[in-house]
Amino acid sequence: MPKPGASQGVLSVIAGITTGLVGFLGSFVIVIAMMQNLGATDGQISSGLLAVCFAIGLTTYFLAYTTKAPITIAWSTPGAALIAGAFAAGEGDSELFSHAMGAFMLTGVLLIATGLIRPLADLVSKIPGEIAQAMLAGFLLSYCTKPFLNLAAEPLLAGPIVGVWLIALWKAPRWAIPAAFVASCLVIAFTFNAADLEDVNILPHLEFVMPSISIAAVVNISLPLYLVTMASQNLPGLAILKAYDYKLPWKRAMVSTGFMSSVAALFGGLTINLAAISAALSAGSESGVKRLRRWRSAMWSGNTYLIIGLLCSFIVVIISAAPVEVFSTLAGLALIGTFSGSVAGAWKNPAEHSRLPAAITFVIAASGLTIFGIGAAVWSIAGGLIVRGILLARKHSQDDKIAQEHADHQ
DSSP states (O other): OOOHHHHHHHHHHHHHHHHHHHHHHTTHHHHHHHHHHTTOOHHHHHHHHHHHHHHHHHHHHHHHHHHTSOOOEEEOHHHHHHHHHHSOTTOOOHHHHHHHHHHHHHHHHHHHHHHHOHHHHHHHHTSOHHHHHHHHHHHHHHHHHHHHHHHHHOHHHHHHHHHHHHHHHHHOGGGHHHHHHHHHHHHHHHTOOGGGGTTOOOSOOOOOOOOOOOHHHIIIIIHHHHHHHIIIIIHHHHHHHHHTTOOOOHHHHHHHHHHHHHHHHTTTOOOEEEOSTTHHHHHSGGGOOOGGGHHHHHHHHHHHHHHHHHTHHHHHHHHHTSOHHHHHHHHHHHHHHHHHHHHHHHTOOOSHHHHHHHHHHHHHHHHTOOBTTBOHHHHHHHHHHHHHHHHHHHHHHHHHHHHHHHHHHO
């Protein structure tokens, strides 16, 4: 029988590795899709994944060790999904990728400012959650239809992936996407062409990306990315830690994630933030780890990301060798959970002043509308807020009228 201390150590390792694997395998295809749509080369995608994995691992290490709390970091999955949906496949080029990295750096600066200027975080928290969720759901809609369109058009390619995903949902829902990834690898193996691996670098490497700033990228990438990262990741991540009675040093967390996000962007990396859904895997009591030792689970999550980062070039090679239907099927399945959560969040409030603005936001986001070079992300939020303001003004007017009539009858 192992000593209690030893068993706790093993449980910490298991919880931490599970946190890291679920965080990476559940959404890395979304990050790759985003980078492809922004015009990144395979080398830049490999570099970006390595950079963001190291940023996540090191920041998790820093926060968990200095606070002795199970604070885990992840990349902005909603942000990646938002950007992937905003830019069509094949639309991007090297200039767009450079502008995107400049926008990612600016997002990091905004996160730092949020940590240093608390009223900024309070302002972001006042944006109705249903509007932010509806915007994200609108962008995800077209991606989530891909698996089923592919199933009809290419059943031999998409069928095994969807089938394994369904079986895993039944037996082990948490591992549904990793299982679908394994199925994708098997499909790729059957369609593999050795010529696809000529001149391919599978060793871990970083490629510097010279960031540039454009007004269009700031409006269409940086601001929506910042808003959705705060609304869908940082604020829920804070709430999860509070639910488990852990105190988050807000300034330290925002400054460190913002700084590392800006550094990662120099090598093609995505913005990082507090983990939300996966945070409970290390912070919760379900892991069996004693409360005061759960910070070690977070550090093992950081270890996992550091190790995965070294394998990212090989992972990108596998994805790049896949028929387009295989990757779009896998990415679509990976996004369904995020889409489901966004839809639930967008329409959870039955009040008219909540549901109708969410519907307007969703429709505009899904339309891909662009006016004056400003994309659907901004217009969808603007449309939702305008309709919400009109309905609230109407409600307040009616309430005042009823109150006045009641006073007149007394």
